[in-house]
Amino acid sequence: MKRPTAPWGVLAFFYKEAEVQPMLTFLHLIDKMSTKIGQLFSWLIVVLTAVIVFEVFTRYAFNHPNPWVFDASYILYGILFMMAGAYTLSKGGHVRGDILYGFFSPRxxxxLDxxxxxxxxxxxxxxxxxxxxxxxxDAWLIKEMxxxxxxxxxxxxxxxxxxxxxxxxxxxxVVEVIRCVMCIKAGEWPKREEDVEEVDVEKLKASLGKN
Structure with missing residues (x-):
């Protein structure tokens, strides 16, 4: 069996011995888990909005601000921000230098990734x-407030x-690293789980123009 000579050939060699479909099943399983977690904690936006609306109403309608709202707002936003990290990574949504990166071949x-x-x-x-x-x-030991x-x-x-x-x-x-190895070997990125995506305005215009 001839070993691959491409960059990262050792990793690609080990991947070659594996079955593609079981690997994709594993990747999509973790992707689904990250997606479900992200979708679950996204409901904190609704809670956070309700808390802020409540604070604005009581402050201006009854002149009765609530000191706890500040703590509640950054706690809710902090949880949302942290727990959406894996979801965003699974969708390739984190910030990158797309101006140059987009011109590179998948391999x-x-x-680089x-x-x-x-x-x-x-x-x-x-x-x-x-x-x-x-x-x-430490916070649990002292019951930090x-x-x-x-x-x-x-x-x-x-x-x-x-x-x-x-x-x-x-x-x-770990899933993204496996995805990189598969791309190096196959020359194209493995398919990701489908989810809500940003609207491509140009594609939308083209679609409407055809109808």
Whole structure:
């Protein structure tokens, strides 16, 4: 059996021995999990909106501001932001230099992504998960309360989401690395799970023009 000579040939060689469909099934399983988690926590936007509307109403209608709203708003937004990380990664939605990246071939894109995952992504997320676990453990031990406002709400449940979000990001990161290896071998990106996508205005105009 001839070993591949392309960049990252060792990784591509190991992938060659695997069955493609079971691997895709595994990738889509993790993608679905990340999607479900992202969709579940997206409902916090509704809760956050209701809290802000309630605060605006009571402040201006009854001249009765609620100090707890500030804590509640950043806790809700923080949880939403963290728990949407794996979902966004599974959809390829994180910010990247698309101006240059988009001109590269899929193999070059995958090779570059693979390098960046191991140089930046995994060290950063592992550090986040480890530090987040320490923060959450300490917060639970002392039953930490918010010090931003008087009689602030408990924030130790909030800190629990830091290592949890890190774990799901790590899991999705492993999937993305496998996806990169598959792309290097096959020359094209494996299909992702379909979900709600941004509207392509030009394609929409073309579609309407045909009707």
């Amino acid at each position: 070059t894109q995958a090779s 693979l390098i960046l995952y191991f140089v930046f992504f995994f060290p950063g997320i592992i550090a986040l998960t480890y530090a987040g676990y320490t923060f959450a453990e 918010s010090s931003v406002t008087a009689d602030g709400p408990p924030i130790y449940p909030f800190k629990t989401f830091i290592p949890l979000a890190g774990f799901f990001l790590l899991l999705q990161g």
